[in-house]
Amino acid sequence: xxxxxxxxxxxxxxxxxxxxxxxxxxxxxxxxxxxxxxxxxxxxxxxxxxxxxxxxxxxxxxxxxxxxxxxxxxxxxxxxxxxxxxxxxxxxxxxxxxxxxxxxxxxxxxxxxxxxxxxxxxxxxxxxxxxxxxxxxxxxxxxxxxxxxxxxxxxxxxxxxxxxxxxxxxxxxxxxxxxxxxxxxxxxxxxxxxxxxxxxxxxxxxxxxxxxxxxxxxxxxxxxxxxxxxxxxxxxxxxxxxxxxxxxxxxxxxxxxxxxxxxxxxxxxxxxxxxxxxxxxxxxxxxxxxxxxxxxxxxxxxxxxxxxxxxxxxxxxxxxxxxxxxxxxxx
Numbered sequence: 001x002x003x004x005x006x007x008x009x010x011x012x013x014x015x016x017x018x019x020x021x022x023x024x025x026x027x028x029x030x031x032x033x034x035x036x037x038x039x040x041x042x043x044x045x046x047x048x049x050x051x052x053x054x055x056x057x058x059x060x061x062x063x064x065x066x067x068x069x070x071x072x073x074x075x076x077x078x079x080x081x082x083x084x085x086x087x088x089x090x091x092x093x094x095x096x097x098x099x100x101x102x103x104x105x106x107x108x109x110x111x112x113x114x115x116x117x118x119x120x121x122x123x124x125x126x127x128x129x130x131x132x133x134x135x136x137x138x139x140x141x142x143x144x145x146x147x148x149x150x151x152x153x154x155x156x157x158x159x160x161x162x163x164x165x166x167x168x169x170x171x172x173x174x175x176x177x178x179x180x181x182x183x184x185x186x187x188x189x190x191x192x193x194x195x196x197x198x199x200x201x202x203x204x205x206x207x208x209x210x211x212x213x214x215x216x217x218x219x220x221x222x223x224x225x226x227x228x229x230x231x232x233x234x235x236x237x238x239x240x241x242x243x244x245x246x247x248x249x250x251x252x253x254x255x256x257x258x259x260x261x262x263x264x265x266x267x268x269x270x271x272x273x274x275x276x277x278x279x280x281x282x283x284x285x286x287x288x289x290x291x292x293x294x295x296x297x298x299x300x301x302x303x304x305x306x307x308x309x310x311x312x313x314x315x316x317x318x319x320x321x322x323x324x325x326x327x328x329x330x331x
Contacts, residue, residue, distance in 0.1 A: 036108065037108065041073055042114070043116045050070060052069045052091055059084035062274030081103075081276070086101075141172040159189075165185065199216050214249065217236065226253060244273045244280075247266045248267065248279065251287075255290075260287050260290050281304040282304040288300060295328060298324040301324070305321065
């Protein structure tokens with residue numbers, strides 16, 4: 001793998017855009033879906049840890065997914081790329097549980113994570129909890145949440161999923177995990193007002209929910225409410241400085257606003273965190289074009305096509321590559 005350091009000369013002083021010019025070794029067919037399954041248990045007594053937030057990160061630091069464990073402490077991440085991953089669980093009063101998974105040489109992995117009590121930290125205060133854990137969730141609300149989550153994430157049936165999540169919230173209005181998933185489901189269905197209201201409920205319950213800040217930032221960006229979008233994205237990045245999602249979306253916001261001096265560093269940070277971020281390379285190429293740096297734009301568009309040859313914008317990227325090569329050949 002080689003990395004190249006680009007500069008926006010005087011326009012963007014310190015933008016780092018890295019290219020992975022060597023294809024990653026993938027011993028298994030890329031078309032086969034990769035997944036990580038597992039279970040979280042408490043070390044003392046061995047009971048399942050339900051409603052605990054499990055985070056999946058690529059080895060480079062980008063967040064690849066989050067999953068709230070079910071009543072049996074189980075979690076699953078599907079549709080993954082061939083890569084190195086870190087699976088971690090953080091709950092106040094317990095030591096962080098973490099395992100590495102290499103999906104470059106295997107199709108799936110099953111993990112057993114144990115939460116060991118940390119005697120140095122008191123978990124008597126519920127405000128100190130970092131995991132999505134709420135012992136007050138009624139069993140009926142939990143059942144509705146699990147049905148809704150499975151309908152959305154596994155069955156790909158958003159309407160049914162929304163119905164179950166709405167039921168869960170009716171039973172228990174302070175159900176943070178259900179509200180968060182419901183808000184993003186509303187966004188996917190373009191129910192913007194409902195999504196905004198629901199995500200605001202999440203932040204009213206827990207102001208440090210980074211996913212809610214980022215979701216609102218994306219919602220406002222889509223509705224051209226740039227100031228509100230920037231506020232939410234910056235709030236999320238302050239809570240999670242290594243969020244690929246946050247930096248990329250903020251870069252897209254600044255790009256839409258026409259401010260490439262701010263867009264460049266944000267996209268560069270996202271690419272530092274995740275070299276395989278196809279959308280990041282695509283946006284970087286557009287930024288380079290606007291900065292009148294066609295040679296660097298060409299590199300980024302080609303990298304996007306290498307990562308997503310059949311992506312949503314692959315045809316436009318191929319046309320851009322062809323035009324850029326023709327233009328550069330004349331000089």
